[in-house]
Amino acid sequence: MKPRIGILISGRGSNMAAIVAAAQDPSYPATIACVISNRPDAKGLETAAANGIPALCVDHKHFPSREEFEDELNRQLDDRDVDFVVLAGFMRVLTERFIGRWDGKLVNIHPSLLPSYRGLHTHERALSDGVKLHGCTVHFVVPELDAGPIIAQGAVRVRPSDTPETLAARVLAVENTLYPRVVAGLASGHIVLAGDQVIIDGPAAEGALISLA
Ligand code: GRF
Numbered sequence: 001m002k003p004r005i006g007i008l009i010s011g012r013g014s015n016m017a018a019i020v021a022a023a024q025d026p027s028y029p030a031t032i033a034c035v036i037s038n039r040p041d042a043k044g045l046e047t048a049a050a051n052g053i054p055a056l057c058v059d060h061k062h063f064p065s066r067e068e069f070e071d072e073l074n075r076q077l078d079d080r081d082v083d084f085v086v087l088a089g090f091m092r093v094l095t096e097r098f099i100g101r102w103d104g105k106l107v108n109i110h111p112s113l114l115p116s117y118r119g120l121h122t123h124e125r126a127l128s129d130g131v132k133l134h135g136c137t138v139h140f141v142v143p144e145l146d147a148g149p150i151i152a153q154g155a156v157r158v159r160p161s162d163t164p165e166t167l168a169a170r171v172l173a174v175e176n177t178l179y180p181r182v183v184a185g186l187a188s189g190h191i192v193l194a195g196d197q198v199i200i201d202g203p204a205a206e207g208a209l210i211s212l213a
Contacts, residue, residue, distance in 0.1 A: 003187040004033035006082035008073070008090040011037075013044020014172060015088035015109055015179045020051050022180035030187035033080040036073065038092050054080065060092055070098040084186050087141065088179065096143045104193035106141040107186065109179050111171050113137060113153055118146035123164040123171065134158050134167060136175045138182045138209075140193050149198045151191055152209035154178045174213055181208055 005023075007016045016035055023032045035048035040057045048055035058076060063069035069092075077085060087108040099106060112122040114137040126134040135155035142148040154174035158167060181204065185191035190202035191209075200209065 002029055002031045003083040004081050005030050005084050005086055005183060005187065006033055006077045006080065007035045007048075007086045007088050009035060009037045009042055009044040009088050010039050010091040011042050011044060011089050013042065013047050013088065015175055016044050016086075017047050017051075018176035019086065019088070019180045019183050020048065020053055022184070024051075028180075029184050030084075033082050034076065036076055038069075038090070044089075066093075066095050067097065070095060074098070074101065084183070086179075086183055093145065094141070099141055099143055102141075104140065105186075107138055107151065107182065108141050108146075108148070109136060109138050109175055110146050111136050111168065111175065113155060114139060114146060114150060121164075123167045126158065127162060127164060127167060132158050133212075134171060136171050136178065138179060140198065149193060149196055151185075151198050151200070152178050152182050154211040154213070156213045170213065174211060178209065178211065185209070 009016050020032050022028055023030055032053050034054040037045050037057050038060045040059055045055045058072050060069045085102050085106045113135045117125050133155045135153060137150055138152040139148040139150045156170045156174060185204040190200060190204045192199045
């Protein structure tokens with residue numbers, strides 16, 4: 001049986017949709033078990049449901065503490081036999097306890113070339129610094145925000161005419177290509193976290209997780 005993926009979102013869900021689309025190919029090595037949003041109005045929930053993926057909301061506002069919210073997330077993930085948790089625009093900070101529970105099985109995508117531009121407004125900050133390369137990073141999640149061992153990076157050239165919106169759109173296109181590859185590598189055992197080192201072998205080792213557009 002293929003490893004089962006739970007995807008956590010908070011909004012639009014284009015990365016989630018890209019992974020769901022990739023997983024429709026019978027040769028894809030993972031099954032998308034569920035999509036969970038912490039916000040009831042997340043657009044991505046409709047997209048997931050329209051693709052036949054169990055889509056549900058665990059609204060953080062309904063829980064008195066972060067721990068209780070995460071307990072419910074874990075219950076939902078465990079009910080669906082999830083093996084890996086993929087954060088795709090999920091806008092809640094997770095506790096050490098949750099992160100420890102999914103050690104080596106929890107990944108995130110961030111819209112910058114980490115360790116540059118942790119946090120929010122990455123495209124604006126990159127433009128105002130005048131960097132020539134910007135991009136995205138997929139990494140294992142550790143308690144420190146937007147840190148954690150790096151699995152994959154995609155770079156885009158910054159154009160003189162770029163606005164935060166045009167730059168974000170080009171970065172997002174790279175995110176949408178890179179993330180399904182990372183999920184495939186995790187599910188097939190070709191991407192593994194060993195301590196704080198990422199070990200990549202097989203097809204993914206040949207540069208498929210690095211791109212420059
Ligand atoms: C992406 O830019 C991702 O890097 C960041 O949040 C955004 C989510 O976009 N973590 P989407 O919901 O996947 O379209």
